[in-house]
Amino acid sequence: ELVMTQSPATLSVSPGERATLSCRASQSVSSNLAWYQQKPGQAPRLLIYGASTRATGVPARFSGSGSGTEFTLTISSLQSEDFAVYYCQQYNNWPPLSFGGGTTVEI
Amino acid sequence: QVQLVESGGGVVQPGRSLRLSCAASGFTFSTYAMHWVRQAPGKGLEWVAVVSHDGSNKHYAESAKGRFTSSRDNSKNTLYLQMNSLRGEDTAVYYCARTRGIDYMDVWGNGATVTVSS
Numbered sequence: 001e002l003v004m005t006q007s008p009a010t011l012s013v014s015p016g017e018r019a020t021l022s023c024r025a026s027q028s029v030s031s032n033l034a035w036y037q038q039k040p041g042q043a044p045r046l047l048i049y050g051a052s053t054r055a056t057g058v059p060a061r062f063s064g065s066g067s068g069t070e071f072t073l074t075i076s077s078l079q080s081e082d083f084a085v086y087y088c089q090q091y092n093n094w095p096p097l098s099f100g101g102g103t104t105v106e107i
Numbered sequence: 108q109v110q111l112v113e114s115g116g117g118v119v120q121p122g123r124s125l126r127l128s129c130a131a132s133g134f135t136f137s138t139y140a141m142h143w144v145r146q147a148p149g150k151g152l153e154w155v156a157v158v159s160h161d162g163s164n165k166h167y168a169e170s171a172k173g174r175f176t177s178s179r180d181n182s183k184n185t186l187y188l189q190m191n192s193l194r195g196e197d198t199a200v201y202y203c204a205r206t207r208g209i210d211y212m213d214v215w216g217n218g219a220t221v222t223v224s225s
Binding site for chain 2: 032044055087094
């Protein structure tokens with residue numbers, strides 16, 4: 001089974017700083033990778049699909065990169081509303097679809 | 108606007124059954140595949156099942172195979188998850204989510220809470 005590993009588990013960042021989140025797949029998923037943001041008590045929200053395409057309405061400060069087994073989500077200048085948990089998800093090899101364990105971005 | 112609303116959650120004893128519903132609005136439901144994803148308290152996201160746009164193809168996580176059945180009624184714009192033989196580890200918030208293919212999930216419901224406890 002394909003395993004998605006996210007690092008770090010927790011990222012402490014100050015507002016205005018850059019945040020870099022990593023996601024690694026145990027085997028190649030090509031560019032079939034999505035990123036989601038989840039705030040406490042809310043459903044996840046799609047940020048990025050196809051490894052680098054921003055979903056509708058997602059601010060330009062969010063960017064995704066990578067292919068194969070290594071992926072990165074970058075938030076260029078953290079805003080207060082960006083403090084949340086971020087998940088990656090592969091959809092190249094299924095079933096099952098698989099999520100990473102999440103990275104918490106905290107102040 | 109595009110919306111998914113889950114219902115049917117609650118507290119149920121181990122071994123019993125529960126059926127969740129997901130009502131869709133604001134888009135052509137019959138043209139989208141639909142996922143179920145769950146999240147145990149304080150844990151990450153776990154994919155549960157996917158149903159193709161017409162209900163003809165279904166895939167399940169190992170944890171759901173043989174106990175959970177997902178179906179849909181396109182005439183009612185509604186997705187269902189029938190959960191049987193429930194266990195404590197099935198306690199979670201269950202989300203339905205829209206997908207263009209069997210890939211990423213672009214619209215999510217707010218979730219239904221299922222608690223399995225005696």
